[in-house]
Amino acid sequence: MSRAKAAVKKRAYHHGDLRDQLVAAAEAIILERGVEGFTLREAARRAGVSPAAPAHHFKDAKGLLGEVALRGFRDFGEALDAGDRRGGDDPYRRLMEQGNAYVNFALKHPARFQLMFAHGKYDITYPGLAETGDKAFRVLERAVRAAYAANPGDDLSPDAYGYLMAVWSIVHGFAHLTLGGEFDWAARQRGGGKDTILKHFLPLTLKHLPLPSR
């Protein structure tokens, strides 16, 4: 009997799949109760193990959330990359598609996104996390480099930096404010929820995305 099979059998002393199931439980808890509602003991309870069991897979509670954040940044980076590719050759379209992907990811995976930018909640020194986060961020930088025709390795021009920050700010701000419910009045006007925001108000907003000056 394999380890994974043993996991479905109840009360096996050795869980067999605890690490992954702790991550899954953590994501579920954050989704249900918000980042604030997460507790390590609850995650252990859902996985059917004692409160001390997670210590054998993660340094502490913030370590487990570090793994959740890492997986979030990995998928996030891939989503941005897919958006970038959808943009083809046009620098503006590449940035526009990335912006759409950015907000779409946030609204499709609110638990992950909220955690990823909830500083202090997870261990930022978790192995691989910094690299994975940087990788995601560099997808955006790459598109800005192309838009400003910067050679690889060269520093971006001040204006290119400003543009990079402006684009990042507008999509991140929109995602953060939407998840925070600050645009609920807008959704209520159209009688819808997240879908309305994504399909109706995001395009309305992103059409004001600044154009790269070169």
Next chain:
Amino acid sequence: MSRAKAAVKKRAYHHGDLRDQLVAAAEAIILERGVEGFTLREAARRAGVSPAAPAHHFKDAKGLLGEVALRGFRDFGEALDAGDRRGGDDPYRRLMEQGNAYVNFALKHPARFQLMFAHGKYDITYPGLAETGDKAFRVLERAVRAAYAANPGDDLSPDAYGYLMAVWSIVHGFAHLTLGGEFDWAARQRGGGKDTILKHFLPLTLKHLPLPSR
């Protein structure tokens, strides 16, 4: 001997100024340890009272933080209003000044700002909070109304809504990302901290603030 005077004397059974000092302690804790590091007991300790004392002034821990958030939104609204007035008659300048005020407030009062947008940390039903928050955000709406020449009471046009959300997103995103340390690479490049971001990178970013189409 007045109540306030009694407060400085040590170990008076009745504190005399507990409510305000709990708020001050809470802000100090958040500033030092981040929103995550706040505990009610620590606030009580700093005010020199027992852990049960705050209950007579606030329903619970989230109630105290609700008061902190309320005071934050009050000052925030006033800062935005001052910016709006600095903008004079020019709609774009009004919005630009408000944007500057928005980010400046966030960087000058990081503890308050982080708390204000930390959903789940404070009691959103705290008396007066919703009204104070709405009031602050209506300062921005008012300027957009002027820019789009909307009559008071009328609904904004879809494009005006989109513009409102875009402007709000870009300044909020910039503030949130800066406080989260996401622009540290930029500050490091210029060898500075928050001041560098405020004085150098904010103008560079806000110059991409979209213009109202009418």
Next chain:
DNA sequence: TAGCTTATCTGTACAACGTTAAGATGGAGT
């Protein structure tokens, strides 16, 4: 001034949390 009322604070207690230490279990490799 004396007595009563009430707001404010203390002391104690409890459940839940994160984390650690010591011991139990059983799969994997020799």
Next chain:
DNA sequence: ACTCCATCTTAACGTTGTACAGATAAGCTA
């Protein structure tokens, strides 16, 4: 068959938020 050791449990400790009963003193009424 035997040993090793990763994995899990049980038990315990200190900290947290909060409830409850009682202590204190400030303010009001007479």
